Amino acid sequence: MLATIFKDIAVLTALSGLLAVILVLAERIFNNYGQCKIGINGKREIEVKGGNNLLASLGEKQIFLPSACGGRGSCGACKCKVTQGGGPLLPTEKPFLSQAELADGIRLSCQVKVKSDLAIQIPDSIFNIRKFAATVAEIVDYTYDIKGITFKLISGETVDFKAGQYVQLLTEPYAKMKQRVSRAYSISSKPEDRDSLQLIIRLVPEGICTTWVHNYLKVGDKVSFTGPYGDFYLRDTQADIFFVAGGSGKAPIKSMLEHLQVVGTTRRMSYFFGARGLRDLYLTEEMFSFEKVFSDFSYIPVLSHAAPEDNWTGRTGYVMPYFQERLRDPANSEAYLCGSPGMIDAVIKGLTALGVPKDKIYFDSFG
Amino acid sequence: MQRMQPGALTLNGFLGSDTRPLNEIIDDDAKVLARLHYSQEDVAARMEYFFRISWETFLGDELVDGKYEVQTDVFRGKLPCPYGHVGLYRKAITSVTNSTNGISVIWTPLNIHMIRDHGFFEGKGSAFRLEPDILVRAIFE
Numbered sequence: 477m478l479a480t481i482f483k484d485i486a487v488l489t490a491l492s493g494l495l496a497v498i499l500v501l502a503e504r505i506f507n508n509y510g511q512c513k514i515g516i517n518g519k520r521e522i523e524v525k526g527g528n529n530l531l532a533s534l535g536e537k538q539i540f541l542p543s544a545c546g547g548r549g550s551c552g553a554c555k556c557k558v559t560q561g562g563g564p565l566l567p568t569e570k571p572f573l574s575q576a577e578l579a580d581g582i583r584l585s586c587q588v589k590v591k592s593d594l595a596i597q598i599p600d601s602i603f604n605i606r607k608f609a610a611t612v613a614e615i616v617d618y619t620y621d622i623k624g625i626t627f628k629l630i631s632g633e634t635v636d637f638k639a640g641q642y643v644q645l646l647t648e649p650y651a652k653m654k655q656r657v658s659r660a661y662s663i664s665s666k667p668e669d670r671d672s673l674q675l676i677i678r679l680v681p682e683g684i685c686t687t688w689v690h691n692y693l694k695v696g697d698k699v700s701f702t703g704p705y706g707d708f709y710l711r712d713t714q715a716d717i718f719f720v721a722g723g724s725g726k727a728p729i730k731s732m733l734e735h736l737q738v739v740g741t742t743r744r745m746s747y748f749f750g751a752r753g754l755r756d757l758y759l760t761e762e763m764f765s766f767e768k769v770f771s772d773f774s775y776i777p778v779l780s781h782a783a784p785e786d787n788w789t790g791r792t793g794y795v796m797p798y799f800q801e802r803l804r805d806p807a808n809s810e811a812y813l814c815g816s817p818g819m820i821d822a823v824i825k826g827l828t829a830l831g832v833p834k835d836k837i838y839f840d841s842f843g
Numbered sequence: 844m845q846r847m848q849p850g851a852l853t854l855n856g857f858l859g860s861d862t863r864p865l866n867e868i869i870d871d872d873a874k875v876l877a878r879l880h881y882s883q884e885d886v887a888a889r890m891e892y893f894f895r896i897s898w899e900t901f902l903g904d905e906l907v908d909g910k911y912e913v914q915t916d917v918f919r920g921k922l923p924c925p926y927g928h929v930g931l932y933r934k935a936i937t938s939v940t941n942s943t944n945g946i947s948v949i950w951t952p953l954n955i956h957m958i959r960d961h962g963f964f965e966g967k968g969s970a971f972r973l974e975p976d977i978l979v980r981a982i983f984e
Contacts, residue, residue, distance in 0.1 A: 544920065545923075550923035550931065551921070551923075551931065552931065567929075568929060570929075571929035571930060572929075652849045652850050653849075653850040653854075654850060655850060655851075659919075659920065660919065660920070661919075678918065680918045680920075680934060681936065681970065682853040682854045682855060682970050682971070683853075683854065683918070683934075684850065684853065684854055687854050724919070781904065815917075816917035816935075817898075817917070817933075818898050818915075818917065842917055842918060842919040842920070842934075843917060843919070843920075843921065843933045843934070843935070
């Protein structure tokens with residue numbers, strides 16, 4: 477009886493092994509797409525091993541398209557124009573693409589499998605995006621739920637970016653988190669600090685990346701990120717500037733102001749920082765210090781729900797009613813907004829009603 | 844389901860410490876709703892109503908219908924549904940306090956979708972678990 481059992485186990489094991497070998501061989505035969513060429517912008521060509529998705533294939537060649545979900549098809553950030561090849565559009569791509577994008581051949585690169593040669597078009601700015609390794613140099617508690625983390629690039633690396641742009645920080649496995657995720661954060665340090673950069677990160681309840689940053693990351697830890705990304709950056713004009721951002725939205729504004737301090741400017745600038753209560757204010761001293769640095773700068777914190785114990789004597793309510801105090805020449809004004817879509821919509825409405833041209837209002841929306 | 848587990852989409856997932864199978868979690872909550880004479884669509888629509896009003900006020904509390912204190916806090920980014928179909932939902936937390944009965948509840952846009960389209964209130968012990976009876980009392984009384 478025992479012999480029969482052992483014999484059956486041996487037969488099953490052998491059959492399983494045979495099936496595994498068949499599967500591996502099938503994978504090699506049927507999923508072997510050989511080397512595939514990817515033409516980029518009609519100017520450059522790379523060769524990759526076929527079978528992987530376009531996003532990953534490009535990443536292997538140090539071409540990093542934005543992706544917040546790590547190629548899982550759930551963020552829609554990794555769009556690119558496929559002008560040749562790429563196979564049929566998948567159902568998983570359609571919800572992320574507008575009719576115009578579909579007509580223009582835009583695809584989600586994480587869903588396009590590289591099985592043969594293809595040609596794509598991507599913005600030239602993508603070639604500026606690199607992957608960086610850094611160590612945590614400093615962690616500062618700004619508020620009860622916001623930290624400032626400074627990363628020092630390793631091995632003499634430097635990063636070039638425009639004030640206002642963002643990077644994608646890649647988490648390391650921690651606690652129960654076995655998989656890495658990447659999340660976008662605006663750079664809060666000035667571009668002139670080329671061997672380091674700072675991010676301002678607010679803790680998101682149940683957030684995988686922010687929990688890692690707030691509860692696990694320590695000075696000296698190694699991290700990696702890709703960037704810089706984004707078309708939210710300071711324009712080089714002489715127009716008056718309205719900055720409007722609250723919470724962690726302060727990050728790109730801080731970068732812009734610190735950059736302007738280095739390059740110098742006589743532009744009339746105002747930064748309206750909306751918050752609920754006193755405990756939500758941070759970097760207040762640095763922001764007010766810019767009033768002594770620049771010839772015409774005002775930092776205007778506005779609290780919507782100051783508690784009695786806050787003893788707040790500053791402005792209250794929403795920021796919009798205070799724009800008039802600093803409005804000089806609406807037609808020659810720009811605005812840089814960073815925050816929730818609701819805030820951005822409301823501020824755009826307020827500023828355009830005052831005569832600020834809509835195409836001069838730049839924003840980085842959280843949603 | 845894999846996507847409901849800790850680390851797949853959120854830190855602690857959507858099932859909390861609940862040991863019941865997913866369909867049982869949903870069925871049990873559906874029975875509670877039926878007893879209260881509300882449908883998952885009714886509940887989701889009401890949650891959506893509060894969310895929409897507070898969305899536009901950003902930062903501020905909004906007193907809705909004279910007795911519901913509503914506020915929505917917005918974070919950067921979006922989340923997919925753990926059921927795996929396409930669609931992304933804002934990372935935002937709406938809190939509602941019913942000043943008549945003192946009950947406070949919080950939810951996310953993903954909660955609204957999961958209740959409306961999947962009848963799923965999350966597992967017990969999950970960070971954003973909504974007890975149907977408490978939720979109904981908070982938003983309808």
